[in-house]
Amino acid sequence: MLHKIVFAACIFITATATGIADQADSRPPNFILIFCDNLGYGDIEPFGSTVHRTPHLNRMAKEGRRFTHFCVTAGVCTPSRASIMTGCYSQRVGMHQNPRDGHVLRPVSPYGLNPDEITIAEVLKQRGYKTGIFGKWHLGDQPEFLPTRQGFDRFFGIPYSDDMTREVGQRIGERLSGNDWPELPLMEGEKVIEAPVDRDYLTKRCTEEVLTFIEKHNDEPFFIYFPQCMPGSTSAPFASPEFKGKSKNGPWGDSIEEIDWSTGQILDKLVELDIDENTLVIWLSDNGAPLAKDMSNPRRGSNRPLFGRGYTTSEGAFRSPTLAWWPKHVSPDTTCTKLATTMDFLPTFASLAGEPIDHKVDGHDIRTLLVGDANAESPYAAFYYYYLDQLQAVRSGPWKLFLPVDDFVRHPHFKRGEPTHPLLFNLEDDIGSERNVASQHPDIVERLTGLAEAARTDLGDVGVTGSGQRPPGHRTGQPPEAQVAR
Structure with a gap:
């Protein structure tokens, strides 16, 4: 098997008590x-x-x-x-x-x-x-x-x-x-x-x-x-x-x-x-x-x-x-x-x-x-919604912000040729994403916009290569082989 890349930013996870019995000393699930x-x-x-x-x-x-x-x-x-x-x-x-x-x-x-x-x-x-x-x-x-x-x-x-x-x-x-x-x-x-x-x-x-x-x-x-x-x-x-x-x-x-x-x-x-x-x-x-x-x-x-x-x-x-x-x-x-x-x-x-x-x-x-720990919270400070290489939205807590974009291939809310503007939805109170409350919460719009900038730096955006991006697998040197005779 090919050598696996190990990165400096590491995450170490061990089996600790969380209401589930420690599986490390017995057959794991x-x-x-x-x-x-x-x-x-x-x-x-x-x-x-x-x-x-x-x-x-x-x-x-x-x-x-x-x-x-x-x-x-x-x-x-x-x-x-x-x-x-x-x-x-x-x-x-x-x-x-x-x-x-x-x-x-x-x-x-x-x-x-x-x-x-x-x-x-x-x-x-x-x-x-x-x-x-x-x-x-x-x-x-x-x-x-x-x-x-x-x-x-x-x-x-x-x-x-x-x-x-x-x-x-x-x-x-x-x-x-x-x-x-x-x-x-x-x-x-x-x-x-x-x-x-x-x-x-x-x-x-x-x-x-x-x-x-x-x-x-x-x-x-x-x-x-x-x-x-x-x-x-x-x-x-x-x-x-x-x-x-x-x-x-x-x-x-x-x-x-x-x-x-x-x-x-x-x-x-x-x-x-x-x-x-x-x-x-x-x-x-x-x-x-x-x-x-x-x-x-x-x-x-x-x-x-x-x-x-x-x-x-x-x-x-x-x-x-x-x-x-x-x-x-x-x-x-x-x-x-x-x-x-x-x-x-x-x-x-x-x-x-x-x-x-x-x-x-x-x-x-x-x-x-x-x-089902009653005190458990989501581990996500931010979660990102990409379409292809375009960052279109970011979520933090109950809030989802659609970012204004100049151009796009496809978008669930914006129409091509029309001006775009921030769309902010409270996903807990508004399950159908029907009420844009961006104007009522400029502080939340500003905070989520800052989170989006962090994503662009790490994961990229249209025209921007992120510092944390890695390449896909790519077969080179010969054309792809069909898996079944034609």
Whole structure:
């Protein structure tokens, strides 16, 4: 394995008493991260859905903890997934954009997550964990960027989004090298085992692989990353025959109800094997739903009661419906309203596993928030909302400030050609981001503007390279290789 970069600004995390028993002197806990694709904040019953039946997620919320201010770090797939793997903003690890693909990696890209970055899987392997990923990777499809080169013992799934098919590539043509896109491959390890994959069975087959992995490794610590392929990026998501046509919300609802079934299968397996009290399961989505043209129509998801579509810097794009389940550890039937993010998984899991980390990350140990400590506060003095390389907003406490910008590719509030001005929302009092109170709180606008300047210095902005930015992985010297024969 390539040498991992260690930075001077280090974070040392050890297992200390926080209401969870010290795991360092006994078998550390198992971790399962279920990470859906494009599922919206209001798409499941624990967060208000009335069109999707999610009894297993209801159970997870009843027996565990809801997080109503849990954020991802981007409104789209690749940068969001880079943060969950590295504990860093995607701008820090160079996965927010590239000149070939734009915002998200496309098939046969020469770019990917830099092998020198330290992933959550690599951290846990140092503690003896068995590691597996089942589902959608989307951090590079060339051999040096695949999960098996980034700390995972096992990979079963697809290397990028379910809509990145050969047919779509042919329609795109020369743009984004569409003519070179292969059939959508199902991979096991570094081998293509099926192309094109039957997308109707992705949820079912990946779930079966997860259950097999749990059974095989139930007597040793394991980390399962389950990035569900659905609801995905097509206008009509896929589902197996048992679920197709069964929901009240067409293909979108069918896919979500199958994901709910999948979650129930996993929870039941943990109970059956008597390892539920030693397994932390976290369930969330990589970004908000894209929404239909008529935003009140749920056929492409719902982010209600939040404002905005996925793929933007709105709350509807960044805030994820998050559940934590760990019997006897996570307080049952409780809700956390404090800000936390996907960058926190790496340092938190490392701490629980008793594996100190000594490299720079942007996330924090949130064990106290997980278990429901009444005195726990958000560890974030500031949290940043980027679109590509543009810093558009900053949050501190309940306050979110959209910064005035001269130009932009996409914005949830501003329109091109019109003047922009500061927009300040209190996200606790105004869940729909409807009331701009910037004029009433000039002191808060000034403070958050100062926080934005610190972000630009470290993570960059349009035309500005941040001092803390690191390069993405980039294959040089030869053209990308398609993973499947054309």
